[in-house]
Amino acid sequence: MDKIISQMTKEEKLQALADYHACKRERHIILRYIQALRREDAEQTAYFESFGESVHQIVLNVNTYERRLVFGYVDKQFNEYGWINGMLPIVEEIRLDTSNVIHIGQSVNGTYAVTVSWCTGTAGGGSHPSVWDEPISDYKEAVRTGIHRLEGHYTYAERHSLTDKGNYNPKYIRKLKAGLRELKLRYTAPQQLSLF
Structure with a gap:
């Protein structure tokens, strides 16, 4: 040994x-x-x-x-195999459906990290928020970042759906983009305040 x-x-x-x-x-x-x-x-x-x-x-x-x-962690906690975990706890998941999700993680100092899971047919991917993601200090900015990332995946998928309908299903992508527009309005549009 x-x-x-x-x-x-x-x-x-x-x-x-x-x-x-x-x-x-x-x-x-x-x-x-x-x-x-x-x-x-x-x-x-x-x-x-x-x-x-x-x-x-x-x-x-x-x-x-x-x-x-x-991200504000100062402890050295090792798992049972001797490794330090870099994952952040997920505090919110904003779902378009079961495969298209914005994951918002938050650290001990309140900083957010955002990742997305996406699927546009048989193509897709995703990850869990971790300390390797860019720190984001504001919740609304974290949501905007997640929406922007999904938009990027869907735009890419839409371009490639012309030649690869298996991985990038055009009908499904249109549905996802419509759902994302609705999500964007709900989370990022200015809210009307009521006086009464």
């Missing part, structure tokens, strides 16, 4: 970091960890090693933890 990173020598740690194929978003973490080791900064080294047993686990957990800070 391989040694966990905290049990390795400095040279072994540096080699493990050099061997790790980091994506662009992870490189700054690798660089900071290497600098901590070279400077023999025990506090920073312990910081990184508190996030896992391997370079892979440390990099992903540090990345998620530091992104969580943007």
Whole structure:
């Protein structure tokens, strides 16, 4: 069995970091960890090693933890497998139907994250709100963002429905766009105030 990173020598740690194929978003973490080791900064080294047993686990957990800070999370809660969760609790789902939904997540500091699930025939996709989404401070702006994202998917689908009616069903897309217009009026149109 391989040694966990905290049990390795400095040279072994540096080699493990050099061997790790980091994506662009992870490189700054690798660089900071290497600098901590070279400077023999025990506090920073312990910081990184508190996030896992391997370079892979440390990099992903540090990345998620530091992104969580943007959303007001300061705790380091690991699941039973040693990973930090980046998902936000969903506080509202605005549904056009069962497959076309705006998911609004909210963090501990009140910041929102918005994702959508969409389906226009057999084509579709979706995700759960997480700390990797852009933070949005205002609820109405979060709803507008979700509507705008669905509009983008439907516009794309409508263009492609000319040549691919299986994935992009034109009749279904028209129905979705009509429902979205109604949703847009309900959530974003100015409301008339009554004096009596």
